[in-house]
Amino acid sequence: MGNMEQVEELTTLIGDLVRIETENPPGNEKACTEYIASWFEERGIEANVIDEPHPDRPQIGVKIGSGEPTLVLNGHIDVVPAGDRDQWTHDPYAGDEVDGCLYGRGSVDMKTGVAIGMLTVAHLADDLKSGEIPGSLVFHAAIGEETAEPGTKTLLETGYDGDYGVVLEPTRLHTATSEKGLAWYEIVVTGDPSHASRPDQGTNAIQFAKPLLDALDEYDTDVRERSDSLVGQAYSTVTMFEAGTKENVVPEKAKITIDRRFLPDESIEQIDSEIDTLVGTVEEEHGVSISWNRTRTYESAAIAEDSILAEVFRKHSARVADVSPEPWGVNASTDVRNFINDANMEAITWGPGDLAQAHTYDEHVELSSAADGLTALLGAAEEILSETHMTE
Template sequence: MSNVTDDDDDLKDVIKNLVQIETENPPGNERLCSEYIIDWFEERNINAELIERPYPDRPQVGVRIGNGSPTIVLNGHIDVVPAGDREQWDHDPYSATVEDGKLYGRGSVDMKTGVAVGMLATASLADEIRSGNVDGSIVFQAAIGEETAEPGTKTLLEEGYDGDYGVVLEPTEMRTATSEKGLAWYEITVTGDPSHASRPDQGTNAIQSAQPVLDALNDYDTEVRTREDDLVGQAYSTVTMFEAGTKENVVPEQATITIDRRFLPSEDIENIDNEIDNMLLEIAAVNDIGVSWERIRTYESAAIEENSPLAEVFRRHSAKTDDAPTNSWGINASTDVRNLVNDANIEAITWGPGDISQAHTYNEHIELSDAMIAFDVLSGAAREILNGAIDD
């Protein structure tokens, strides 16, 4: 799109610096990264606030520039999933090695490149806002805890770092997502009665009691898969974990089944709870077994109008690139866009550089040229919105 510029070099340096700061969650080591971001903005005479909510030992960052209308919020999370077995990486996951135009490292795609692009776009637009060349205001959020559904972004919104429009800078290959699936994890516990394995009939084997539950969950997944959304596809209910037993010669007294329930914007979490509850009550009654359940984590679904003015602006600017599709689209993963849309009533999209299939993988990497294009697209789209391109 353009020759190498100072912005390109700055962006590459910021991505490298962010990736080199290990912020694995769990346990949640975001402090050093937040402090780096604070210092980076202050070096550019931009006030940035270290927010010590919801956790004092894991602060996050909020930036607001200008007081005009409209306000656009650029959101990114700084926590990453653990790197896993480092022997499986071709490069140290926190070395931010650059090779053949790719930057390798945990978080390079998910989503420190998005954070870096947001930082540079915020700083670039700050100069235009302060000079009066741009009318609106910009908010930048560097949130903690997204990988484990913690209230990082939600807290930043409560602290006043909100606006009229929002962009969650997750890796979408610069496709504009106006909807996303929700995610709920359920733990189902089947109880039995322990005994020595030499006298198995003395006890009640929780693994055997769990079999009709597994069968029912398979039937439930088959039914759920018939539910579809034009943008985000099918719903799913997948058994992902099974835990039972304490020792080889003990009949297990408990079995725990975990399911991953991906749900559509049209589905309601309370209705899903009722589906799970009614299914398990019936199985327990028919098979005379003890069953209980708990929803242990929830990422709500979210959606705005498919042809919202915000989405149209980003589609149009993304169309200036060679590869970014401009058709209507929804994201299968869950992001903090749900907090902007559902909690703060902000018209928000998920949009950013990088291929989401790289997220959470060994040898995770980003094409640096994509990051540089994303900076140009984001800056241009945000500038147009701040100058009143979208009518209220």
């Protein structure tokens, strides 16, 4: 297939995927799953529809070939809500093409990644089936990534796993061998309600939240001392504060939310313990009742910087798009943790597009970078699947 045809095919596919609204919440992935299944079917490739973990939100697993090694290409099809439509210059679900860019919610995060994964499977299918390429290729179209649901985890558990994994998130074709983790905590300070005309009868939860906020501020300062050569420093940021029900009622509770970004060498158990100690100290020193819980977790994950998988992808990215082959880590959270931590696989986060575009108004992808991504992925996948010595 000529390069122009390849670019055209890729552009059409990204546009089609973007035009199917798959917002999560609530989790509207089904129409996109159906599109992907029929796209593979038209090309004589069996795409299995997986009804777990949610029967009404199916996902796709594809496997071609029977040899070793097995490479898994992973993409999630859910997108964050488009938000206020008036803030968009381009309709978020029109897939407008302007000046070499394709606009729309999910264009970067991560329907371009999904598209290059699908096309790689389609382009290598015949050689994999005939044994010309000795390895096997697996493709995931996963649900629920934006809300930390076990979409990818379920696909890996259902048998769509392998020796190597690539999570096709936008990294501008840099090869990430490690990623930060993310945990959200809700901390609730409890007071006692009363009418504001008799404030001393109640216990004002906002007053009691002050020493807690001070303690959290100190904790953030300590945490920022921790750093990792690839993903930078850790953070603990207060992102929400909710209190009060009415202007003339002393609030009985205040809820503080923190966003904790953590490093590959920090464990979630360790962070839970730090939060628990912090809360316990404030309770003791100020005689106040505080409870906490962790509401969402994306674990951190890392593999060796010099892994064969990473080396091959660095080489092809440098060849195709002049991307620096320096070791790199990603500050966002991706499903790569399910590969590394849950399935015990060697995996990287790698893909076209700029993460800075993710979740923004007028999100868009440069079509030339998408094309570079497809070229590099085809080259890297073919090399890995042909290197039978890798699994020995």
